[in-house]
Amino acid sequence: MAPKEQNLLDNRDERLSNFYHVVAKSADIDESPTPISILDKDYVFFRRDEKIVAFEDRCPHRGAPISIGKFCDDYIECGYHGWKFSYDGGCSEIPALGGDATIPKAARLSAPFSVEERYGLVFVAIGEPKAPIIVIEEFDDPNFDTGYLEVFEARQHAAFLADNFLDVAHFPFVHSSTFGDGEDKVVGDFEISEDGPGFVATYEHTFSNREDPLVSTGQHELLQRRRLTYKFVAPFQLTLRIEFLATGGVNTIAFFVTPTAERSSRLYSILVRNDLGGSKLAMGEAVAYEEKIIIEDLAIQEAYNSKGFPLGATGFVNTRADRVTSTFRRKLREALGEDTSDE
Numbered sequence: 001m002a003p004k005e006q007n008l009l010d011n012r013d014e015r016l017s018n019f020y021h022v023v024a025k026s027a028d029i030d031e032s033p034t035p036i037s038i039l040d041k042d043y044v045f046f047r048r049d050e051k052i053v054a055f056e057d058r059c060p061h062r063g064a065p066i067s068i069g070k071f072c073d074d075y076i077e078c079g080y081h082g083w084k085f086s087y088d089g090g091c092s093e094i095p096a097l098g099g100d101a102t103i104p105k106a107a108r109l110s111a112p113f114s115v116e117e118r119y120g121l122v123f124v125a126i127g128e129p130k131a132p133i134i135v136i137e138e139f140d141d142p143n144f145d146t147g148y149l150e151v152f153e154a155r156q157h158a159a160f161l162a163d164n165f166l167d168v169a170h171f172p173f174v175h176s177s178t179f180g181d182g183e184d185k186v187v188g189d190f191e192i193s194e195d196g197p198g199f200v201a202t203y204e205h206t207f208s209n210r211e212d213p214l215v216s217t218g219q220h221e222l223l224q225r226r227r228l229t230y231k232f233v234a235p236f237q238l239t240l241r242i243e244f245l246a247t248g249g250v251n252t253i254a255f256f257v258t259p260t261a262e263r264s265s266r267l268y269s270i271l272v273r274n275d276l277g278g279s280k281l282a283m284g285e286a287v288a289y290e291e292k293i294i295i296e297d298l299a300i301q302e303a304y305n306s307k308g309f310p311l312g313a314t315g316f317v318n319t320r321a322d323r324v325t326s327t328f329r330r331k332l333r334e335a336l337g338e339d340t341s342d343e
């Protein structure tokens with residue numbers, strides 16, 4: 001009997017175009033055209049009247065990238081044969097045909113895509129978005145400071161990186177040089193509530209708070225309670241809120257994985273904390289620490305030689321300790337329109 005075909009999600013899957021993906025930091029998009037690839041297709045982004053506009057980076061004539069054309073006040077001129085397009089995508093002039101030529105209907109740029117700016121990042125959905133942009137409450141709270149991590153390029157399908165973000169069982173192994181030393185190897189019981197195209201998973205446990213200065217003065221115990229709240233919105237938007245219950249400190253990290261090409265992804269991460277007192281220096285150190293953690297994760301994630309992320313219930317061996325990542329996989333399937341009654 002032929003082996004059952006694996007249900008793999010790769011970074012070029014058409015269904016992913018119906019979701020928001022982060023393509024840039026807001027500050028990096030200005031009036032000049034910026035070519036950006038997502039889902040293995042090329043797009044061009046630029047700012048016009050303050051708003052960000054995006055088109056497929058392809059002239060309908062011979063497919064030249066319009067990002068290398070001229071972006072004038074009222075039109076874009078393709079750099080190859082000089083076809084002119086208005087900013088709604090319509091073609092207004094084909095120089096090779098002379099002045100009173102009829103312009104073919106198909107001579108237009110793709111419809112401009114809907115682009116949103118949130119959290120200092122640029123989100124785009126190529127099709128009709130089937131899930132909203134994730135809510136990061138802490139971002140708009142004046143008691144919190146915000147830091148942006150370096151943008152990482154990762155040689156892996158996006159779903160692996162999202163799965164890794166939601167996984168706690170790897171902490172004592174992958175992160176033994178940063179925070180993982182002394183972390184519980186046993187994964188406790190998460191409470192999971194499913195919410196449309198996503199879920200919230202919470203977990204409270206005891207840990208050794210070596211960073212709390214009040215431990216050495218005897219005012220706080222070394223062993224303290226900590227609550228982890230993971231949020232997921234399909235396909236690859238994630239946040240982790242860590243609440244230190246003895247000190248009132250809250251650290252939230254937001255993680256957006258963008259599929260750029262086959263087995264290539266880009267990671268945008270934001271750190272939001274209420275325990276740094278507005279210190280830029282402390283935020284810089286905290287960001288550098290989080291970057292170290294991501295580098296530890298990527299060493300494992302990039303080592304998989306995978307053709308895609310197994311979506312089927314039997315693609316991986318799942319245990320009770322993998323409940324959160326198993327829920328991620330099932331919710332992802334649901335969001336992609338798959339029947340999950342085999343789960």
Ligand code: FES
Pocket residue numbers: 059060061062063064078079080081082083
């Ligand atoms: S390819 Fe753009 S005008 Fe010919």
Ligand SMILES: [Fe+2]
Pocket residue numbers: 164170174175293297
């Ligand atoms: Fe990790």
